[in-house]
Amino acid sequence: MRTGGALREQVYYVLLVSALIVKVKVGFIGCGGIAKLHADILSKFEDVELRAFSDVEKNRAEAFATRYGGRAYGDYREMLEKEGLDACFICIPPYAHVDQEILCAERGIHIFVEKPVALTLEKAVEVLNAVRRAGIITQVGYVRRFAESYAKARSILLERGGRVGLFEAWWIGGVAGGPDHWWRRRELSGGQLVEQTTHLVDLARWMTDDEVAEVSAFFEEELLKDLPNFNIESASAVIMRYRSGAVASITSTCAAQPKGMSVGFRVTARNLQVMSGSSWWSVIVVEGEKSEALEVSADPYTVQDRHFIDCVKAGRESEVPYLEGVKALEITLAAVKSAKTGQPVRLPMAVY
Ligand SMILES: NC(=O)c1ccc[n+]([C@@H]2O[C@H](COP(=O)([O-])OP(=O)(O)OC[C@H]3O[C@@H](n4cnc5c(N)ncnc54)[C@H](O)[C@@H]3O)[C@@H](O)[C@H]2O)c1
Structure with missing residues (x-):
């Protein structure tokens, strides 16, 4: 076990190294859909070098290396050992989080991790402790916070x-991917709530600056059970009570018709309401008779990745550190537990 002094030294070392970075050397673990979006953005940053890509399907890493430069690996451990990375984007499916974050932490490599951060709270807390010990900078892909x-x-x-x-x-929404996709299997994705609606669960915490104290949930599991290879909820209703006493409801389904899809939110406060607008990123604030539409002038994914790179260069913690991913995961897992047991679940479920 490290002493307080050794831990402080490690954190100072990480911060000092960060301050010396001119071009951030970035690697990827996982070269699928969301990784491509990040790599496209990062390839346009002059202070980023896309140094290496790894994927269990090595041909995917090779395709990225051909497109963006850098070397390709089938084994992320080899990449982390050989490439002297400053930062790593971890863009793998929920079931695949094993030791990637911990290996990065042990090497002082800062991490951007896509949501959900894991499939179990035990794994997420193990990683949280590792990144805290190492003092690395972490960020989770809750992109709405950057709109x-x-x-x-x-x-x-x-x-x-x-x-x-x-x-x-x-x-x-709809069902992601085809019949073989990991998204349709609870043991691989966690289900729609854990994998996808997690964005709105994070929004529920961040937008209100409040913590969830209790969760009750109900799952509908018949609607889509005829689909091949499908064992997740077809629809869910989650009811939450915040510490402040405020209440929340989050409903999801993946059985929508293509023209019937809708993702949104609404907050009702004493003096005003805030709610999603007619386009993906627009938000409306309603106060009495007045209503103001807020839009974005920059792509939130680009703002998000810029924030992470700036934090790495400045040796500064990001606005969405790994802890935020643990908290959102805990709420969604509490909902799964409640749906299974028929009982409300009080939070927190673990000490961290
Ligand atoms: N923030 C967002 O808006 C957003 C959008 C889409 C996906 N995501 C999240 O990103 C993650 C990845 O989703 P995706 O759509 O890119 O999935 P994907 O299936 O398109 O890509 C995942 C890639 O990871 C690779 N992989 C699997 N296990 C691996 C391992 N152990 N080591 C290295 N590579 C491995 C796969 O071969 C695949 O190429 C998911 O957790 C998803 O929820 C976030």
Whole structure:
């Protein structure tokens, strides 16, 4: 076990190395859909070198290396050992989180991790402890926090909204991928709530600046059970109570018709309401007879990745550290537990 002094030294060392970085050497673990979006963005940053890519399907890493430069690996352990990375984007499916974050932490490699951060709370807390020990910079891909419209609406809500009474959100979408996709299997993805609606669960915490104290949930499991290889919930209703006493409901389904999809939220506070607008990133603030539409002027994914790289260069903790991923995961797992047992679940479920 490290002493307090040794731990401080490690943290100072990580911060000193960060301060010396001119071009951030980035690697990837997982070269699928979301990794491509990040790599496209990072390839346009002049202070980033896309140094290496790894994927269990090595041909995917090779395709990335051909497109963005850098070397390709089938084994991320070899990549982490050989490449002298400053930062690593971990873009793997939920079931695949094993030791990637911990190996990065042990080498002082800062990490950007896609949501959900794991499939179990035990794994997430193990990683949380490792990244805390190492003092590395961490960020989780809750991209809504980097949409100007969401951030401005949050400031207005927290500054002059008064007491929050109700948070509502809904993810009325479709089934991701084809019959062989990991998304359809609970043991691989965690289900729609854990994998996808987690964005709205994070929003429920961040937008209201409140913590969830209790969760009750109900799952519908018949609607889509005829689909091949499908064993996740077809629909879910989650009811939450915040520590402040405010209440929330989050509903999801992956049975929507293509033209019937809708993802949104609404917060009702004493003095105003904040709610999603007509386009993906727009947010409306309603106060009495007035209503103001807030939009974004920059792509939130680009703002998000820029924030991480800036934090790495400055040796500064990001605004969405790994802990935030653990908290969102805990709420979604509490909902799964409640749906299974028929009982409400009180939080926190673990000490961390
Ligand atoms: N923030 C967002 O808006 C957003 C959007 C899409 C996906 N995601 C998240 O990103 C993660 C990945 O999703 P995706 O859509 O890119 O999935 P994907 O299936 O398209 O890609 C995952 C890649 O990881 C590789 N992989 C699997 N296990 C691996 C391992 N042990 N080591 C290295 N590579 C491994 C696969 O071969 C595949 O190429 C998921 O957790 C998902 O929830 C986030």
